Amino acid sequence: AALPTPDTAALGGLLRTALAQGAPGAMARIDDHRLSWDDHATVYRAMEGVADRATRAVIDTADRVRIGSVTKTFSTVVLLQLAAEGRLRLDTPVNHYLPGLLPDDRITVRHVLGHRSGLYDYTNDMFAQTVPGFEAVRTKVFTYRQLVTRSLQHPRTNAPGAAYAYSNTNFVVAGLLIEKLTGHPVRTEYENRIIKPLKLQDTFYVHPDTRIPGRHAHGYLTPDAKGAALVDATDQTVSWAQSAGALISSTRDLNTFLSALLGGRLLPAAQRAEMERWLPAGTGQAYGLGLRRRDLSCGVSVYGHTGAVQGFYTYAFASKDGRRSLTAVATTSNNGAVHATMLRTLESVFCGRRST
Numbered sequence: 633a634a635l636p637t638p639d640t641a642a643l644g645g646l647l648r649t650a651l652a653q654g655a656p657g658a659m660a661r662i663d664d665h666r667l668s669w670d671d672h673a674t675v676y677r678a679m680e681g682v683a684d685r686a687t688r689a690v691i692d693t694a695d696r697v698r699i700g701s702v703t704k705t706f707s708t709v710v711l712l713q714l715a716a717e718g719r720l721r722l723d724t725p726v727n728h729y730l731p732g733l734l735p736d737d738r739i740t741v742r743h744v745l746g747h748r749s750g751l752y753d754y755t756n757d758m759f760a761q762t763v764p765g766f767e768a769v770r771t772k773v774f775t776y777r778q779l780v781t782r783s784l785q786h787p788r789t790n791a792p793g794a795a796y797a798y799s800n801t802n803f804v805v806a807g808l809l810i811e812k813l814t815g816h817p818v819r820t821e822y823e824n825r826i827i828k829p830l831k832l833q834d835t836f837y838v839h840p841d842t843r844i845p846g847r848h849a850h851g852y853l854t855p856d857a858k859g860a861a862l863v864d865a866t867d868q869t870v871s872w873a874q875s876a877g878a879l880i881s882s883t884r885d886l887n888t889f890l891s892a893l894l895g896g897r898l899l900p901a902a903q904r905a906e907m908e909r910w911l912p913a914g915t916g917q918a919y920g921l922g923l924r925r926r927d928l929s930c931g932v933s934v935y936g937h938t939g940a941v942q943g944f945y946t947y948a949f950a951s952k953d954g955r956r957s958l959t960a961v962a963t964t965s966n967n968g969a970v971h972a973t974m975l976r977t978l979e980s981v982f983c984g985r986r987s988t
C-alpha cells in the first residue's frame with residue numbers, strides 16, 4: 633500500500649521545536665520514489681537555524697555532517713558483501729578470523745553485528761562525563777585493538793547470543809574483520825563497495841583527520857551542566873569510534889544509500905534477509921544486523937539507523953522497499969529533548985497527517 637503523503641508542515645514544526653530545545657540547526661531531506669525507480673524522486677528539503685554559530689551562516693541540507701552510528705550500517709554492508717563472496721560466514725566464531733582477539737570462542741560474527749556478543753561498550757566509561765570525556769579523546773588516535781582492550785577490562789554483559797545489548801565494541805570488531813579479510817583499510821572498502829558505486833559525493837572516511845571536508849555544518853555538544861555553553865565539537869578524529877561511527881555524509885547521500893540498500897541494489901537477497909532477521913531491541917524497535925527497525929504509531933515500520941556523535945544527531949530511515957527515505961539531522965547531541973523531538977520526524981514523514 634502506498635505510504636501516506638508526508639506531513640511537511642509537522643516536519644517543519646518539529647525542526648523548529650528542536651531549535652527551541654537547544655539545537656543550533658536542524659534539517660531533513662525526503663526522497664520519494666513514489667511510483668517506480670525510473671521516475672525522478674520527489675525531493676523535499678526542510679532546514680531551520682544555522683550551520684555555524686560564529687558566522688550565523690544558515691544550515692542547508694547539502695551540508696556535510698558526522699553521521700555517528702549510521703556508519704555501522706555501512707560496515708555491515710561490507711561484511712555481508714564479503715559473506716556473499718564466500719569470504720566470511722556469519723555463524724563462524726570471530727576468533728576463527730582473528731585468533732585470540734576475544735576471550736570467548738563462542739562469539740560469532742552474527743552476535744557482533746546484532747549487538748548480542750555481550751562485549752562491554754568502552755564508551756560508557758569514556759563518555760561518563762560528557763565534555764571532559766570528549767576533550768580527552770577528540771584529537772586522540774586509537775588502534776582498534778586498544779579499543780577492544782578497553783572493553784575487555786569489563787565483564788561481558790551477557791553470554792554470546794543470549795541478549796541484545798548495544799555496544800560500539802561490536803563494530804570495532806567489525807572493522808578488524810573487514811581489514812583482516814580484505815587486507816585493506818575500511819576506508820578502501822567503503823569507497824570501493826558503496827561510495828563509488830552509488831556516487832556518494834558527500835560521503836567520506838577521513839580518520840584520523842579531524843576536519844569535515846568541504847561545505848559542512850558545525851556540531852555543538854550540549855554539556856551535562858544545565859545552561860552551560862555549547863561546545864563546538866566539529867573537529868575531532870572520531871578515533872574512539874572508527875568503523876563504529878566515523879563516517880561523514882549528507883542527507884542526500886544517506887537517502888541514496890538507504891534506498892539502494894532497501895531497494896536490493898547493494899546486497900544479494902540472501903544477505904539482505906540475514907540483515908533483516910529482527911530481534912527485539914526496546915519498545916517498538918528491533919535490531920537485525922547493523923540495521924534498526926522502528927515500528928511507527930500508524931503501523932508502518934521503517935528501516936535504517938540513528939547516530940549520536942559529539943555535536944550531531946542523525947536519523948536515517950526508509951520504507952521497506954526503499955522508495956521513501958528520510959534523513960534528519962540536528963546539530964547538537966547529549967540533549968534528550970532534541971533527540972525525542974527528532975525521532976518524531978519519522979512519524980510526520982512516514983505516517984503523514986494524522987487522521988486524528
Ligand SMILES: CC1(C)S[C@@H]2[C@H](NC(=O)CCCC[C@H](NC(=O)C[NH3+])C(=O)[O-])C(=O)N2[C@H]1C(=O)[O-]
Pocket residue numbers: 699700701702755759760761762763765798800853877937938939940941942943944965966967
Ligand atoms: C545508541 C546511540 C544513541 S549511542 C551509539 C553511538 N554513539 C556513541 O556511543 C557516543 C555516545 C556519547 C556521545 C555523547 N554523549 C555523552 O557523552 C553522554 N555522557 C553525545 O551525546 O554527544 C551512536 O551513534 N549510537 C547511537 C545510535 O546507534 O543511535
